[in-house]
Amino acid sequence: xxxxxxxxxxxxxxxxxxxxxxxxxxxxxxxxxxxxxxxxxxxxxxxxxxxxxxxxxxxxxxxxxxxxxxxxxxxxxxxxxxxxxxxxxxxxxxxxxxxxxxxxxxxxxxxxxxxxxxxxxxxxxxxxxxxxxxxxxxxxxxxxxxxxxxxxxxxxxxxxxxxxxxxxxxxxxxxxxx
Amino acid sequence: xxxxxxxxxxxxxxxxxxxxxxxxxxxxxxxxxxxxxxxxxxxxxxxxxxxxxxxxxxxxxxxxxxxxxxxxxxxxxxxxxxxxxxxxxxxxxxxxxxxxxxxxxxxxxxxxxxxxxxxxxxxxxxxxxxxxxxxxxxxxxxxxxxxxxxxxxxxxxxxxxxxxxxxxxxxxxxxxxxxxxxxxxxxxxxxxxxxxxxxxxxxxxxxxxxxxxxxxxxxxxxxxxxxxxxxxxxxxxxxxxxxxxxxxxxxxxxxxxxxxxxxxxxxxxxxxxxxxxxxxxxxxxxxxxxxxxxxxxxxxxxxxxxxxxxxxxxxxxxxxxxxxxxxxxxxxxxxxxxxxxxxxxxxxxxxxxxx
Numbered sequence: 001x002x003x004x005x006x007x008x009x010x011x012x013x014x015x016x017x018x019x020x021x022x023x024x025x026x027x028x029x030x031x032x033x034x035x036x037x038x039x040x041x042x043x044x045x046x047x048x049x050x051x052x053x054x055x056x057x058x059x060x061x062x063x064x065x066x067x068x069x070x071x072x073x074x075x076x077x078x079x080x081x082x083x084x085x086x087x088x089x090x091x092x093x094x095x096x097x098x099x100x101x102x103x104x105x106x107x108x109x110x111x112x113x114x115x116x117x118x119x120x121x122x123x124x125x126x127x128x129x130x131x132x133x134x135x136x137x138x139x140x141x142x143x144x145x146x147x148x149x150x151x152x153x154x155x156x157x158x159x160x161x162x163x164x165x166x167x168x169x170x171x172x173x174x175x176x177x178x
Numbered sequence: 179x180x181x182x183x184x185x186x187x188x189x190x191x192x193x194x195x196x197x198x199x200x201x202x203x204x205x206x207x208x209x210x211x212x213x214x215x216x217x218x219x220x221x222x223x224x225x226x227x228x229x230x231x232x233x234x235x236x237x238x239x240x241x242x243x244x245x246x247x248x249x250x251x252x253x254x255x256x257x258x259x260x261x262x263x264x265x266x267x268x269x270x271x272x273x274x275x276x277x278x279x280x281x282x283x284x285x286x287x288x289x290x291x292x293x294x295x296x297x298x299x300x301x302x303x304x305x306x307x308x309x310x311x312x313x314x315x316x317x318x319x320x321x322x323x324x325x326x327x328x329x330x331x332x333x334x335x336x337x338x339x340x341x342x343x344x345x346x347x348x349x350x351x352x353x354x355x356x357x358x359x360x361x362x363x364x365x366x367x368x369x370x371x372x373x374x375x376x377x378x379x380x381x382x383x384x385x386x387x388x389x390x391x392x393x394x395x396x397x398x399x400x401x402x403x404x405x406x407x408x409x410x411x412x413x414x415x416x417x418x419x420x421x422x423x424x425x426x427x428x429x430x431x432x433x434x435x436x437x438x439x440x441x442x443x444x445x446x447x448x449x450x451x452x453x454x455x456x457x458x459x460x461x462x463x464x465x466x467x468x469x470x471x472x473x474x475x476x477x478x479x480x481x482x483x484x485x486x487x488x489x490x491x492x493x494x495x496x497x498x499x500x501x502x503x504x505x506x507x508x509x510x511x512x513x514x515x516x517x518x519x520x521x522x523x524x525x526x527x528x529x530x531x532x533x
Contacts, residue, residue, distance in 0.1 A: 029444045042444035046463055046472045049506045061446040062496050082505055127500035134521050
């Protein structure tokens with residue numbers, strides 16, 4: 001059965017209950033909108049994955065991806081929405097909408113704000129960690145070629161609290177060698 | 179009666195030209211009467227170049243012998259190209275600008291007597307004909323600041339690059355200093371936007387607001403920016419960023435064109451209709467029947483793109499330019515890039531190849 005029809009067959013009654021209107025429907029994606037919320041539910045055939053996005057009804061294009069980590073950290077829920085088969089995804093979607101997401105569907109602005117804040121913070125941390133690991137990789141290269149000046153320069157760009165202890169030691173040694 | 183017949187790029191078809199009859203030579207010929215420098219040395223030795231005013235043109239190779247000084251506005255062609263490599267339809271009598279041969283009609287931009295009102299033709303009008311050049315300069319000098327702004331805006335709307343207009347004004351000794359200054363200030367915002375290669379002014383404002391002036395300055399090389407951004411915040415902080423501006427200039431340059439964009443399937447970012455640059459595209463994928471085979475195909479395509487060594491943009495970003503955490507192929511693509519030493523540049527919104 002087609003993904004979007006499957007979702008509507010199982011979760012349609014919830015969308016009706018919360019006055020969520022379908023504004024875009026394709027075989028593998030469904031976009032719904034209420035006065036407060038935009039919800040996108042999509043299936044990716046190529047990687048056989050399913051995704052739920054939630055966000056306030058505004059012009060901003062980035063909505064919050066509700067994955068397993070968001071469910072656990074923000075909603076304090078053990079439900080799984082990512083890396084599960086379609087059947088499980090839709091079942092869990094219905095459970096999620098009827099329980100954890102109920103205040104959101106009712107238009108709890110504070111909760112939407114908090115969710116966006118959480119997501120932005122997560123995004124920042126993810127990017128920050130990625131940049132730190134990039135810098136550490138570059139520092140490693142400099143260290144291997146005994147380019148201590150470069151090593152120090154790179155590590156100076158990283159907050160010292162983010163440095164693993166071995167790098168702090170190397171940093172000291174590099175300073176002695178320069 | 180003298181007739182001349184030419185091959186497209188200007189070599190004389192000797193057998194059927196009046197040259198064959200051994201008559202007195204008329205050297206003002208091809209390319210709207212450029213002088214052919216022939217027989218200038220004893221013993222019949224010739225350069226056989228046309229003197230196109232600002233450059234010499236060699237019809238034997240169909241190329242100018244000097245660089246096009248306006249090469250920044252005709253970047254589709256080699257700076258040595260003659261008449262956009264299309265001599266059947268165009269010529270270039272001055273060596274400065276390609277145009278339709280001997281065709282004039284009414285102007286669309288007051289003060290610029292040009293053939294089509296197109297921006298590049300304004301430059302032709304200014305540079306080719308000294309009388310016209312004088313008239314244009316006089317007109318501009320007599321314009322009110324608002325009229326100059328309007329004229330500049332017309333040029334920009336017609337596709338002229340702000341830097342080309344500025345260079346022209348700066349090098350034009352017929353313009354008075356007030357006019358040059360006004361042209362400079364009228365092109366300023368576009369110049370910055372052009373240099374910064376920002377997707378929109380909102381983008382610029384957002385970057386300044388989110389990252390502070392220092393970080394935004396990293397994006398945007400050029401001293402003018404420092405002045406403009408100083409209006410947003412204090413100027414001192416900007417001075418510190420000056421060195422970094424230089425360092426990142428090269429990276430920003432490489433992002434003038436769009437390129438490959440990684441995306442999250444069905445996300446709003448990937449479906450957004452605005453904000454794309456020319457050349458932006460996605461990895462093409464064909465369903466091979468299983469995620470494993472699809473990833474094999476996807477990673478193969480991505481590796482091939484990585485081989486080109488160009489910035490690979492990431493479309494799944496938050497408003498502040500940070501990466502939206504995700505799983506699936508996008509996460510795997512990011513991991514592949516990172517494991518091969520590619521670096522995510524938050525200000526470019528993309529992955530740059532290892533040095």
